[in-house]
Amino acid sequence: MTQSLLILLFAAPLAAIALSFGIRSSRLAEYATVTAAIVDLLVSVPLLIHVLTAPAIFAHSYIQVDPLGAWVILCIALVYMLSSIYAVGYMRLLDEDGRLPLFYGLFSGFAFTMLAACVMNNVGVFWIAIELTTLISTFLVGFEREAESTEAAWKYIVVVSGGISLALLGTVLFYWGGSFVLGPHYAMTWAALHKAAPAVYAPLLLVSFLLVLVGYGTKAGLAPMHTWLPDAHSESPAPVSAMLSGALLNASMLGIARFLSVVNGTSISGFAHSAVVGFGIFSFVIAAFFIVRQTGIKRLMAYSSVEHIGVQALGLGFGGVLGIAGALYHMLNHSLNKSLMFFGAGNAMRAYGSKEITDIRSVLRTFPVTGILWLLGAVGIAGAPPFALFLSEFTILRAGIAGPYRWAAVLFVIFLIVVFIGFLSHFRAMYFDETENPAVPRVLPGLIWRALPMWLSFLPVLILGLWWPHALWSVFTTISTQITGGAR
Numbered sequence: 001m002t003q004s005l006l007i008l009l010f011a012a013p014l015a016a017i018a019l020s021f022g023i024r025s026s027r028l029a030e031y032a033t034v035t036a037a038i039v040d041l042l043v044s045v046p047l048l049i050h051v052l053t054a055p056a057i058f059a060h061s062y063i064q065v066d067p068l069g070a071w072v073i074l075c076i077a078l079v080y081m082l083s084s085i086y087a088v089g090y091m092r093l094l095d096e097d098g099r100l101p102l103f104y105g106l107f108s109g110f111a112f113t114m115l116a117a118c119v120m121n122n123v124g125v126f127w128i129a130i131e132l133t134t135l136i137s138t139f140l141v142g143f144e145r146e147a148e149s150t151e152a153a154w155k156y157i158v159v160v161s162g163g164i165s166l167a168l169l170g171t172v173l174f175y176w177g178g179s180f181v182l183g184p185h186y187a188m189t190w191a192a193l194h195k196a197a198p199a200v201y202a203p204l205l206l207v208s209f210l211l212v213l214v215g216y217g218t219k220a221g222l223a224p225m226h227t228w229l230p231d232a233h234s235e236s237p238a239p240v241s242a243m244l245s246g247a248l249l250n251a252s253m254l255g256i257a258r259f260l261s262v263v264n265g266t267s268i269s270g271f272a273h274s275a276v277v278g279f280g281i282f283s284f285v286i287a288a289f290f291i292v293r294q295t296g297i298k299r300l301m302a303y304s305s306v307e308h309i310g311v312q313a314l315g316l317g318f319g320g321v322l323g324i325a326g327a328l329y330h331m332l333n334h335s336l337n338k339s340l341m342f343f344g345a346g347n348a349m350r351a352y353g354s355k356e357i358t359d360i361r362s363v364l365r366t367f368p369v370t371g372i373l374w375l376l377g378a379v380g381i382a383g384a385p386p387f388a389l390f391l392s393e394f395t396i397l398r399a400g401i402a403g404p405y406r407w408a409a410v411l412f413v414i415f416l417i418v419v420f421i422g423f424l425s426h427f428r429a430m431y432f433d434e435t436e437n438p439a440v441p442r443v444l445p446g447l448i449w450r451a452l453p454m455w456l457s458f459l460p461v462l463i464l465g466l467w468w469p470h471a472l473w474s475v476f477t478t479i480s481t482q483i484t485g486g487a488r
Contacts, residue, residue, distance in 0.1 A: 002056040002065060005047045009073070009115060012036035012043075013080075013108040020105035026097045029104035030088045036108055037081040040115070044070070044077040052478055057121065061189055064121035067479045071328060072254045073118045075335045079246035080111040082339045082453040086346070087239035089449025093350050094144065094237070103143055103237075110136045110243060114251045123171055123188045127164070130219060130255060133248060134160050140240045141232045152235035159228040163218020167255070170211025174262075177204045193262045206268045212259045213275060220252035222279045222313060223286040226306050230290075233302035234355065238346025241298060245305040245342065246335035253312055253331070260316060261483040277317030277408050283310030288415040292422035296355050297345050300426055301338065304381055307419055308334045311393060314412060316483075318399040324483055325476035326395030333388035333464060337381045340457035344374030347450055348430075351441040360430045366441040371431070373454045378427045380461050382420045388464035 016036035020029040048070040050056070055066035087107065091100055113136055117129035134157060142153030175188050178196035186192055197205060218225035233241045256276065263272045287307035294300040308330065315327025347370060352360050363371045380387030393416065400409030444450070 002047065002050045003058060005043050005050065006056075006058070006063070006065060006119070009040055009043045009047065009077075010112065012039040013112040013115070016108040017105050017112070020101045020108065024101045026100035029101040030091075033084045033104045033108050034081075034088065037077070037084040037111070040077040040111070041074075041081045044074040048074055048475065052475065061187060062122050062125060063119050064190070065119050066482065067475065068257060068482055069118040069254065071475065071479060072250050072331070073115055075250050075332050076111065076114050076118070076247040078332075079243055079335050079339055082336075082343075082457055083107075083239040083242045083246075085456075086242070086339075086343050086450055086453040087237075089446035090238050090346050090350070092446055093444060099143075103140070106136055106140050106143075107240070107243075110140060111247070114247055117251050118254060121189050121191075123174065123190065123193065126255065126258075127168055127171055130167075130216070130252065131161070131164055133251065134164065134219070137240070137244065137248065141236045141244075143237055143240070144235075146235075148231075149235040152231035156228045156232040159225075160219055163215050163225055165215070166218070167212045167215025170208045170213075170215060170259075173204060173208035173211065174259075177201065177208060190258055190262065197262050197266050200266075202267045205263060205266060206271060209259060209263050209268065209272050210275060213256060213272075213279070216252050216255035216259075217279055217313075220249050220256065220313075221283075221306050221309050223283040223306060223310070226283065226286070229306060230299050230302040233305060233342075234296055234298035238298075238342050238349070241301070241346075242339040242342040245301070245338045249305060249309050250331050250335065253309065253316075256313070257316055257483060264319075264484050273317045273319055274405075275317075276313050277405050280310045280313030280317055281408050281411055283307065283313065284412065284415050284419075288418040288422065291419055292425075294426065295357055297348060297357050297360060297426075297430075298342070298355060300357070300423070301341050301345055304341070304419075304423065305334075305338060308338070308381075308389075311396060311412075314408065315392075315396040315399065318396060318403055318405055318408075319484060320399055320403065321477055321480045322395055322402065323399035324480040325473065326392050326399060328476050328479060329395065329464075329468070329472065330389065330392035333392050333461060336457045336464075337377055337387070337389055337461050340373065340377040340454055340461065341381055343450065343454050343457070344370065344377060347374075347444065351444055353442070357426050357430060361433060363431050370447075370451050370454050373458050375427060375431060377454075377458060377461070378424060380465070382423045383416055384420065386462070386465045388461045391465050391468060 013036045016032040019032040051065045057064045113132040120126035138157045142149045177200035181196040181199045221229040287303045290303040312327045315323045
């Protein structure tokens with residue numbers, strides 16, 4: 001059953017790619033992409049359920065579906081579905097019908113590579129899959145072919161590829177360290193690294209981990225390696241921005257979580273957790289300062305992504321069931337809420353013809369319904385109750401207070417307040433400030449395609465903030481045991 005679900009998971013986006021590139025019909029490409037995304041979301045739920053008791057291994061151990069990977073697949077599939085629906089309404093506004101098959105083929109290819117990374121059991125092949133996400137998404141970042149988007153695409157591929165090269169070096173060192181324990185030739189699976197890590201020379205293990213942390217941290221947008229993220233997120237088409245923030249960052253954090261799992265229980269475990277916590281706090285601090293002084297609407301969302309990837313890093317670094325459960329819950333909640341925020345930003349940019357916050361005013365007059373959703377989403381993304389991110393952040397805070405990182409928990413609270421005030425002050429201006437010569441927004445066609453995914457994002461954010469399903473807690477405890485090995 002698991003094998004059939006896995007085949008369907010990858011067959012759906014492959015079919016969408018083939019139809020988009022083969023037939024070259026913009027409408028067929030749209031509907032093929034939406035259909036593939038819906039299929040992937042429907043498949044991801046039973047896939048997660050089937051592997052909770054035991055991982056499924058295929059293709060001579062090159063492919064493994066375990067609870068952690070299946071959870072990230074679910075989050076990616078959710079954003080893929082939401083973004084593909086929104087893309088139908090948004091991309092038609094660009095008057096690029098002739099290039100839309102190319103866009104949707106790349107879009108599904110981007111989703112395919114992220115999903116593939118989640119099931120790679122060979123550590124080297126996992127690196128290749130992550131690097132493929134960079135190559136494909138670069139074309140999506142620069143799709144609009146403006147000077148700013150082209151520059152952002154170049155910056156993205158240079159900075160991220162440089163960071164990922166460090167991850168490759170760290171991977172090579174991990175293999176070398178394992179060769180002293182398992183022999184000169186062995187299958188470099190995650191299980192093999194787990195087996196070898198306790199006996200590897202501690203300084204070598206530490207250097208290896210720090211390299212992969214910096215490398216995959218660059219792709220995840222952890223500060224100070226985040227410099228590509230504000231440009232790429234702000235210059236991409238809005239549905240691509242949602243995929244970058246709500247899906248790609250999760251796939252990159254998966255690499256950090258897996259390597260953290262490898263070193264748990266070794267002599268460097270404490271230092272490794274401290275390093276992850278340090279990057280998490282630094283990301284939070286940097287994001288807070290830039291959010292307060294931000295002038296571009298999508299750059300505001302981008303720095304919010306830096307903040308929330310820092311929150312996930314804090315959860316992983318704090319460890320324990322609370323920390324890891326909070327990080328995984330935050331991954332889902334951020335994927336939903338940030339998709340909502342980029343969808344709203346895309347609507348505002350196209351209606352007002354500007355990316356500047358100062359040009360966007362009286363939003364509720366322009367978007368009476370979706371404007372309310374966007375405003376409520378802003379309250380949620382800033383970490384306020386009763387929305388889901390408050391619940392996951394509070395869980396991570398509890399983990400920090402209960403462990404040895406109380407100092408980080410204190411800083412976490414302080415900068416949460418800074419982010420809350422800074423982020424919502426921008427929305428107060430866009431919704432309630434009046435200007436003497438406000439920009440005249442235009443009425444946008446295709447509202448249903450742009451409004452539906454906002455509703456589909458908002459409702460779960462509200463429900464998951466009021467009710468943490470017990471089934472999800474069971475998933476998180478299973479994954480926590482997988483990552484920690486019962487320790488911490």
